[in-house]
Amino acid sequence: MPYCPADKELFPLKNQTPLNVPPVEQSEDKKIKKVIKERIFRGKNQREYLVRYRNPVHEDEWLAESEIPDSNKCLRRFRHERRPKA
Template sequence: MYQPADKELFPLSNPTPLTVPPVEQSEDKNIKKFIKERRLRGKNQREYLVRYGHPVHEDEWLVEPEIPESHKLMRRFRHERRQQA
């Protein structure tokens, strides 16, 4: 557990407040399409493998609340899956 330094023992100690760098919201992180869908075990939640307009290694799994405008992308994803079946 952290305790501040004793001013009598360490008079020159002046702790500087820590600052957290802002999370970069890059404009090029627009989701192009969903690739796959999977259910999380023990949860009533689904994850979607999303593809950006970048190389495949940048694809990532996201849950629905993390996806902006997910309803539009999901509609297109499900429509494409029905067409393939």
Template sequence: MKDLIDIHPKASSFKIILDKVKHHAKQSMNDAFDYAKQKWDKSHKVPDFKVGDLVLVSTLSFNNIKGPKKLKDSYVGPFVIVALHGTNAVQVELGGELRINTPPFQNPTPLTVPPVEQNEDKKIKKVIKERRLRGKNQREYLVRYRNPVHEDEWLAESEIPDSDKLLRRFRHERRPQA
């Protein structure tokens, strides 16, 4: 700092103060993170379930337990673990009249998308709209294709095959009828 000639003494001392404040804030945040982690780790432990263990099950997902909600047990069981699904999720063998609303581990069938055939020619059905590009004296036309697989797209007049016929029909349809 002392090597720089142009800096005002108050500016250099202000920079030193800002650096100290930044260091103090960073240190305080790290201390707070460490304290929170220590408190969390003290009261929480990772469950170590194994297949065959007995566990209690929450009754929130059951729809067929009779009686008022207020008097229902919060947990029922014990039930035997059949399979593990991660660290906190297990599959249990429910016995008796207990049923769950929906299966907790749904395996949706993947959607099959029909393959798009690339060898089909793009034949234009009609022209839908026209627009003028800003700053250019050029028009583009929104064209719709006969095959519904292809999406509508904006093309210049030079890119449209049989443009004179299609554009004549487009302009005729837009003309107000008398």
């Protein structure tokens, strides 16, 4: 059902003030917080990594290693965290 403004004759005391909704900050610069998972496509010998962004507006997504900015640092930390503790 579409929105219909209130009828002033039926509701004379009701004030309709427009809502001031702040704009959602959409950062075009997606900064990676951490790498969460790794998946391997066996036939293609290709790896993808599930990355989480710092800005909660952006959802987690699968990226190839070549698509991850500063991938050496991110992947080194990911592999270090997965290593078994002695």
